[in-house]
Amino acid sequence: MKDATLQQILADQAAKRAVVLATDLASGDERLVYPHEAGNDPLLGEAQAAARLDKSGVVEHDGAKVFLNVYNPPLRLIIVGAVHIAQPLARMAAMTGYDVTVVDPRAAFASEERFPGVTVMTEWPDDAMATLAPDARTAIVTLTHDPKLDDPALEVALRLPVFYIGALGSKKTHNARLYRLGKAGFSDADMARICGPVGLAIGAKSPAEIAVAVLAQITERLRQPPV
Amino acid sequence: MTAEADNVLEQIAAWRKEGKGVALATVVTTWGSSPRPVGSQLAVDNSGKFVGSVSGGCIEGAVVEEALAAIKDGETRFLDFGVTNEQAWEVGLACGGKVQVFVERVA
Numbered sequence: 001m002k003d004a005t006l007q008q009i010l011a012d013q014a015a016k017r018a019v020v021l022a023t024d025l026a027s028g029d030e031r032l033v034y035p036h037e038a039g040n041d042p043l044l045g046e047a048q049a050a051a052r053l054d055k056s057g058v059v060e061h062d063g064a065k066v067f068l069n070v071y072n073p074p075l076r077l078i079i080v081g082a083v084h085i086a087q088p089l090a091r092m093a094a095m096t097g098y099d100v101t102v103v104d105p106r107a108a109f110a111s112e113e114r115f116p117g118v119t120v121m122t123e124w125p126d127d128a129m130a131t132l133a134p135d136a137r138t139a140i141v142t143l144t145h146d147p148k149l150d151d152p153a154l155e156v157a158l159r160l161p162v163f164y165i166g167a168l169g170s171k172k173t174h175n176a177r178l179y180r181l182g183k184a185g186f187s188d189a190d191m192a193r194i195c196g197p198v199g200l201a202i203g204a205k206s207p208a209e210i211a212v213a214v215l216a217q218i219t220e221r222l223r224q225p226p227v
Numbered sequence: 228m229t230a231e232a233d234n235v236l237e238q239i240a241a242w243r244k245e246g247k248g249v250a251l252a253t254v255v256t257t258w259g260s261s262p263r264p265v266g267s268q269l270a271v272d273n274s275g276k277f278v279g280s281v282s283g284g285c286i287e288g289a290v291v292e293e294a295l296a297a298i299k300d301g302e303t304r305f306l307d308f309g310v311t312n313e314q315a316w317e318v319g320l321a322c323g324g325k326v327q328v329f330v331e332r333v334a
Contacts, residue, residue, distance in 0.1 A: 001251055001333045003243055010236055025255065028303040028331055056266030058255055067255045067329060069266050 005030055009071055016073040016099075020047040025058070025065045033068075043068070054137075074099045077218070078132060080125050080153040081143035082109035085168070089141070089211035090118045096215060103128040103153070104144070125153035139164035139218045141198060145173055151180060158190050164221040166198040166214060173197075195221075235268045235279040239333055248273035249333040250294035254281050254326055258309070261324035270333075273298050281328050282308075290328055297332045304330040 005021065009032070012019040022043050023030045033041050035051035046059050047068055056069045077093045079086045082104035090100045101119045104110040110120045121128045125142075129152075134140060140157045142150040145168055157165045158181070167177060174196035181191055199213030200220070235251075242249045254267045262283035269279040269287065271294035281290055286308045293304050309325030 001331055003333065006236060006240060006243070006333060010240055013236075023329070023331075025303075025305060025329055056255075056264075067253070069253065 001030060005032065008032060013071060013073070018051050018070070018072050020050055021069045021071065022047070023067045023069070025067055027064075072137065075222070076101070076132075076134070076138040078103060078129070078134060078138060078140045078153075079143060080104070080141070080149060081146075081168075082106070082111075082115060082120065083143050085143055085207040085210050085214075087114060088208040089143075089214055090115060092208075092211050092215050093218075096219070098139070101128075101132060105149070125149055126156055129153060129156040134160050134162045136161045136163055138162045139166075139221070141166040141168070141214060141218075143168045143198075145169040147177070147180060151177070151184075154181065154194065155184060155186075158186055158193065163225065164195070164218045165193050166195040166217065168198045169196060171197060235270050238278045239270045242270070242272045243333060248298040250297040250330055251333055252281055252290045252294055252306075252328050252330045255329045256327040257324060258326075259324040261326050263326075269294075271295060271298070282326065286326070286328070290330065293330050297330050301332050301334065303332075306330060 009019060009021065018035050020033045020035055021030060022033055033043050033047040035048040043061060043066065050056060050068045050070050051072060054070060054072055058065050058067050075098050077098040077100045079089060079100065079102045082102050086102055090102060093100050101121060102110065102115055103121045103125050105122050105124050107122060110122050134157065140153065140162050142153050144150050150167060154165065154167060167174065169177065177196065178191050195217055199210060200216045202213050204210040204213040239249050239251065250271050252269045254263055254265050257265055263280055267281055269277055269281045269290060271277045271291050275291060275295060277291055280287065290306065293306060297304055306328040
């Protein structure tokens with residue numbers, strides 16, 4: 001790999017821009033292909049497919065074996081509710097490779113002291129969602145169990161192809177939530193996308209343990225999506 | 228909070244800035260059970276320090292040796308590891324999988 005190629009990939013990563021490195025495995029020749037930009041690179045179609053599936057691999061092109069290495073921007077996790085559970089969850093998710101944003105309009109919760117180094121937005125959740133533009137590589141979890149905060153976030157999330165939606169709350173709270181979302185016009189199939197009560201059932205008690213359960217469930221949905 | 232995983236490329240950039248020779252090893256193909264997916268990377272500097280991984284630790288030693296040779300001669304290398312290849316390579320994968328690793332100098 002050339003130093004210039006390395007520097008360009010690092011610049012693309014800093015700019016959160018997807019890039020695919022194509023390397024001829026016989027000659028070592030390399031070039032960068034940008035899957036989300038127009039172009040006439042003969043490998044553009046295959047680079048686009050690789051980026052969409054987040055799957056690197058070898059392709060045959062003009063009799064040559066070319067390795068396509070996908071450098072996608074990090075997965076994202078949006079946490080609604082700067083509550084106690086959000087503190088360990090933000091740190092664990094960052095270690096797992098997620099860019100984390102915490103959303104909470106209540107300034108006392110969303111303080112720098114409680115979330116050092118974390119991107120915190122104090123807009124209302126629906127406004128924050130519009131800014132963040134969640135996509136298929138984004139997970140969203142609501143933790144306030146206050147309908148005024150959770151519901152607007154869930155209503156936005158359910159209209160988007162995000163790969164995970166989780167909502168904290170007991171079965172009773174969750175049933176009440178589903179009733180409200182149903183009244184708002186969402187179908188049973190829509191609402192089945194919400195993981196609630198949130199997290200894998202591992203008997204988690206402490207905020208950190210609940211964060212483990214939530215991150216485990218997010219990982220499961222990412223790596224073993226329901227068919 | 229920014230994602231922390233996989234800073235192999237950043238480590239390479241730091242080593243290069245210090246003027247070190249560096250090689251990069253990348254998993255390009257896997258068959259069967261393999262501990263690290265295609266695209267996983269390991270970087271080696273000219274003193275043998277390494278970051279990242281291309282397996283669960285089974286083949287790193289052999290890959291580092293080849294990477295050091297690549298830093299010296301600048302040639303790319305294509306390495307095959309697997310249980311069926313024990314004659315070709317001293318190390319195999321206990322898990323029964325196979326991996327191919329591409330090794331190149333960063334320059």
